[in-house]
Amino acid sequence: MDEFFKPITYFETFYNDKGKECLDDEKCFAKTVSKKSDQIDVLSHYILFRMNNMIDPWGNDCSRRKLDECSFKKVSPECLKSYIKYLKTRDIRFLVIAQRKQNG
Numbered sequence: 048m049d050e051f052f053k054p055i056t057y058f059e060t061f062y063n064d065k066g067k068e069c070l071d072d073e074k075c076f077a078k079t080v081s082k083k084s085d086q087i088d089v090l091s092h093y094i095l096f097r098m099n100n101m102i103d104p105w106g107n108d109c110s111r112r113k114l115d116e117c118s119f120k121k122v123s124p125e126c127l128k129s130y131i132k133y134l135k136t137r138d139i140r141f142l143v144i145a146q147r148k149q150n151g
Contacts, residue, residue, distance in 0.1 A: 055084045064104040066134035076102055077130055078119065092127035093119040094145075101130065101146060105137050122149050 060068055061075035069075055075095070082089045095102040097117045122130075126148040133141035 053085045055082055055087060057082055062131055062134065064134060066131045074104075076104055076134065077127060079127070090124075092122050092124050094122050094127060094130050094149075096120040101142065101149070103142060104134070 058081040059071065060079045060081075061071050062077040063069040063075055077095065078093045080091045080093065082091070095117050096119070102117060122145075126145050129141045129145035129148060133139070133145060
């Protein structure tokens with residue numbers, strides 16, 4: 048039976064408030080999770096949310112980020128791409144685009 052079971056490996060990439068990759072112990076606002084095995088190859092995208100709103104590290108959420116109230120929520124790849132572009136450029140229109148893509 049063991050010859051059929053291949054363990055799934057997980058690779059996580061975290062993004063900080065500047066949109067750059069960081070370590071998991073730093074403040075991170077987005078992440079991608081890659082699940083790989085012989086049968087599975089899935090890439091999932093996550094953004095940090097508080098009370099069903101995306102965390103805005105450059106806006107109202109900059110000083111009152113509480114980890115107890117925040118959690119990662121799965122989003123589409125386009126939503127994550129726009130959010131990371133917002134983190135890199137601080138251009139508010141990319142955050143609005145990310146919010147619209149998240150809400151459908």
